[in-house]
Amino acid sequence: MSIPSPRGRDRLRTALLSVAVAAVFAGLGGLTGCGSSAADAAAPPPPEVGVVAAEVREVQQWDEVNGRVEAVQHVELRPRVSGYIDKVNYREGQLVAQGDVLFQIDDRSYRAALAEAEAALANARARAAVARSEAARAQKLVELNAVSTEQNEQRRAAAAQADAEVQAAQAAVDAARLDLEFTRVRAPIAGRAGRALVTAGNLVSAESGVVLTTLVSVDPIHVHFDTDEATFLRYAGLARAGERPSERDAAVPVQVGLVNEEGFPHAGVVDFLDNRVDPATGSIRARAVLDNSDGSLTPGLFARVRVLGRGASEALLIDDKAVLTDQDRKYVYVVDAEGRAQRRDVRLGRVVDGRRIVEDGLAAGDRVIVSGVQKVFFPGMPVQAVAAADADAPAVARAD
Template structure:
């Protein structure tokens, strides 16, 4: 009897094992493919936010510059050599304070000369008055002629006129002496001395220094034509007002290094015409500067508020997509399908966009997961979310307080 061969040596055994292994591998592969196909066919989950109309006080932002209410280029009224600089550069000076002194000696000599001329004129008038009185007493007795009386009357009138001229000359000389002390015409901060001791200061020509007032200050800014027309339309929509569309509106102001608009003021001036070259109109806001944080020339951001609340639709800025020159959002429609809505958007408010057209209240706008929507009409699984930005807009914001 022959021994049985090993299993591995039986004919066809190797082929049967190989076929079995392939069947198992194919079965496992089919299971994985089925799972992947099911995952791919499931609609993607997206976060949606309902569009809600808000009644808010809209505002516009403009660029402006700080200006002083009063600004003076200080020049002397008389000529002479500077004898003293009587202030510290950059300090606050009071109205009437002496800042520069011009050599007074020539003007005091002129005043003494004018006083002497005045004394002479008074003596001449006294003599003329005495002669006229004597002549008037003698003319009745026919002791003097009428011609002599007329002459004395003319002499007295001329001496009186000379006396008035001498008095005016004294006043002018006193004024010139007072002008040798160059005083601050306003209260404010003085700049550097542009002329120092020993230099010749020419009357009405030499610039000695500059003075600017500090509290309050002005902020000048240019309002574009569209904004002006919108504010003007608001005014006409409300009850008739006597002031301009922008004048008396409240503003917030922020400096270049500040976040937001921490300072408040009011618009107190609007120019009488629009600049056709730039399409803007000049406006001015007035605000307090008690802490001296504003100096003329600083850049300022101006936030101008409207006079009444407006109903607007807001959508999270993340939901707005761009297709060339068009803006659009995805809205979950019937059957949980993502529908494309072309929209016209306005300004940004607290991370949200004003939608001027293309949406209506109640629309479910896709905010999260828009990258999972590959074509309009794609099925989605909506999930309502509440973002921080949706709660950041105050329906009826409190207007800024008016600056005193």
Template sequence: MRFLQVPIRHTTLAVALAAAAVLAGCGRQGVDQAHAAGAPPAPEVLVAQVAASSTQVWDAFNGRIEAVQAVQLRPRVSGYIERVAFSEGQEVGKGQLLFVIDQRPYRAALASAQAQLERARAAAGLARSQDERARSLMAGQAISREEAEARAAELAQAVAQVRAAEAELAAAQLNLDFTEVRAPVAGRVGRALLTMGNMAQADQSLLTSLVSQDPVYVYFDVDEHSYLRYQKLSRESRKGHDARPVRVGLAGEDGFVHEGVLDFTDNQLNADTGSMRLRARLANPERRLTPGLFARVQLQGGGNAQELLLIDDKAVLTDQSRQYAYVVESVEGQGHVAQRRELQLGRLVDGQRVVEQGLSAGDQLVVGGLQRIYYPGMPVSPKAVEPAKKAPAKTPVEPQPQAAAQ
């Protein structure tokens, strides 16, 4: 029996062609199924309408609370401390007794001065009588002119001695008064640095410190650009910038709950730091503003409220040195697409970013789902949300050079 022999290479080729036909049929079937199912849905993003709002601009700085009056109490006379008449850390009134220095030496000095004054007055009385007698005798030529002039000189010397004794008595009384150290101003007193039995040296020994409580100052530094902007606004409004409102918040407080006014501007710029020292005055009836505390300060940046475009700072993206955001636009034949907008931004105002260029009122700004946008012009499905409400800023909101660029 004879068999038909087929070459092996022809058999392999036939198998390969059959497999390719099968795969091609499967590929066409997958494509047809994909077309039947349709394209994947556009990703959902959250959008908020950009709107202009009337906003009062505040610039933020860092400062320190300081007392209006701060006194270091030192004795005016020397002596041993006899009594400490206050409780450490308490508030004291003006003129309240704080320390008593041993008064016995000064009482003795006062008594001696009083005796000297009485002696001088007695001598002056005698000299006055002798002068009057000499004048009457001189009229009758009973004594010489030389003797009458000598008695007049003695009277003048006696009167001078009386005045000197009166001055010594006043000094002795003053020294006795100085043995009672009293508060020169009302405020809170510190700890007693010298206690009973210790020697106090006049004008040298530090007894305690005293700081006033109400009102208080807050000192802060503004950059050169901000200072020049304030000057320009003052010239335009024809009013001094020393009356600008100031708001202050402490480290543990929400927002800026303390209000005051600017009352001092330094007379020259600090060339080392490029800043100007300013001061505001605040009422402190509740004693919450303790001298030395760190303060967050807001200074009103303009006279009247301004119409500003404010957006959520989270909607701003950064591409190297450029800042941009996505807005949703309707394109005919494509539906809603995300378009990129280059932005020029300003300062933060009450937790929101000021947009100077790049957006207009009415734009649909993407505020959520930004990670789903892979390229400009990508189809998206917008879902409207309410715009973010302005919240009081809790920290200094802008580096000063950037804030000064406005």
């Protein structure tokens, strides 16, 4: 004897249930046939079920992922010269402009070194002037045969050497002036300054690489997020079909919301997609850039990210509460023209804020049972359909 398949067992079970319920109704009919008015009054009416018609709406399909807010620029501020910190010129946590002096290193030794270098430059220039004058006189005298050619060449070489010494002295002045400038540690970017990790009176060394403070840019700001391999391949397929911009195109819209916010109030665009899928996680890193002129997005915050999957399109929607599960199959009950409940196996898409996209199995206008479905014992059972409350929801689709 062969064992029936799971689908065969389902059909057998449904058939037996139908026979049992039919027998009950037949028995009630036999009682009424005997002329009993009490039995006729006790015959139950068809159960009442709430129905909502499947309808076609225009939906915007989005994918929802999790991400992190990150600064566009992050700088660890380090000293470029050694010395004692003379002054901290900013308030911790404040917004600073590019070029603001945040730390002042004691510059007295660097001022002295600059003065010494400038004096050496003046001395080199004086020697160079004398050497050039002697070389010019030697050139005139050699034309009168008053000096030898060898002496003339020596004076010309001495003048060239003096000019080189001037250049070296000038470079030393430039280096000393640069070191003096480095005693004023400036903000290389505009942003928010962190805690001062070195305070006034401490010795810092350029060789040690000590961090004085950190700076993060505020506006604009990035949101980093990962998308799975299947979603990435679907996006790539849509881009090839021309249904949405390429993943490399900065015009892909995103919406971002924080944990304390309703919905996704912050808008931006994708400006970067990594060049490889991580084989360990099967995901690929993407980045969005957003306006943050109000400073509401702080680096490090958790973010809910919604990425546009495709443009607006029409879809058949039903109430998600109407969907039932039978092992690996999804189905709903609909009320046909004769007032009977009929089972329809369906293929489902995404959730649209409480409503479900139906890709196959239903047609627009089908009356889908959304309440009282527990009263339906078998397909084909008579029911009394009444309109169920159906609050409109914005048609914005997300991945389920």
